Amino acid sequence: MTLKVTDLSYDYGRQPVLKQVSLQLNSGVNVLLGPNGAGKSTLFSLLTGLYVSKQGDIAYGDLSLTKQPRAVRALLGVVFQQSTLDLDLTVKQNLLYHASLHGLSAKQALANIDDILTDLKLSQRLSDRVRTLNGGHRRRLEIARALMHQPKYLLLDEPTVGLDNESRQLIIGHIRKLAQARGICVVWTTHLMDEVCEQDNLIVLNRGEVKAQGICAELCCTHKAEQVYQLYHILTDSAEIM
Incomplete structure (x- = not known):
């Protein structure tokens, strides 16, 4: 590339x-x-x-x-300096909304980043609202989201x-x-x-x-x-x- x-x-x-x-x-x-x-x-x-x-x-x-x-x-996968997450949605909802913009099904989108969610220690946080995450976890979520469409x-x-x-x-x-x-x-x-x-x-x-x-x-x-x-x-x- x-x-x-x-x-x-x-x-x-x-x-x-x-x-x-x-x-x-x-x-x-x-x-x-x-x-x-x-x-x-x-x-x-x-x-x-x-x-x-x-x-x-x-x-x-x-x-x-x-x-x-x-x-x-x-x-392109992009992570901006300023956060672009929806704080009132859950981690999973943020991911799937972004996936839909790329024409990905929920199943395919999550399969694409299953290992990434594990590595970034987000697998157990999918149901948590983003508002409850600290800055480090929010940034990890943005990186996982940016990689969802490979x-x-x-x-x-x-x-x-x-x-x-x-x-x-x-x-x-x-x-x-x-x-x-x-x-x-x-x-x-x-x-x-x-x-x-x-x-x-x-x-x-x-x-x-x-x-x-x-x-x-x-x-x-x-x-x-x-x-x-x-x-x-x-x-x-x-x-x-x-």
Whole structure:
């Protein structure tokens, strides 16, 4: 699975947010790292089709997001930074409502994520109202929901921000295992450097520009950085170490 971004720019009026961003992301975990205000969320909105740029192109495999948006969206599983769950419905009702939007029967939808619900410790919470779940369980539910139609691409916008350590580690571990087992192309935006592994395809974004992209360990070697914290500091010229 390949995701290719070519010369993508975006601005809010006179303020440029992204400047000719070009990327090629493949199956596995692709981490988009950058400080707050780097343009990560804007890029994420463009990748999901929420925003449309007048300049540049986004292609999922052979499909153009601009020309074939419906076909592309069928391939995407998306978890936004802000929760989109219905708090008054149960876990199961939230899942099945989303499944119906993809034309899936209840039986097929739940079968598709049976192992995921187990891994994310949600199997025993299907009858609970979402309102009763803590933040970590709600985020796990959103991830399970995004995977119900078995997407080829999984886009996650800072999915672990504000979560307890147990939920963070559970989510990170599950997504990495899933990417390897199913060959999914995962796009993970974050500003938390402890979420980056040496083998990840890393893209460092700062002030709307791509400062580097490649395997994290190789980038550290190229820039003479001992670890990703130092690499981040070099590439963003920032004293902000998260």
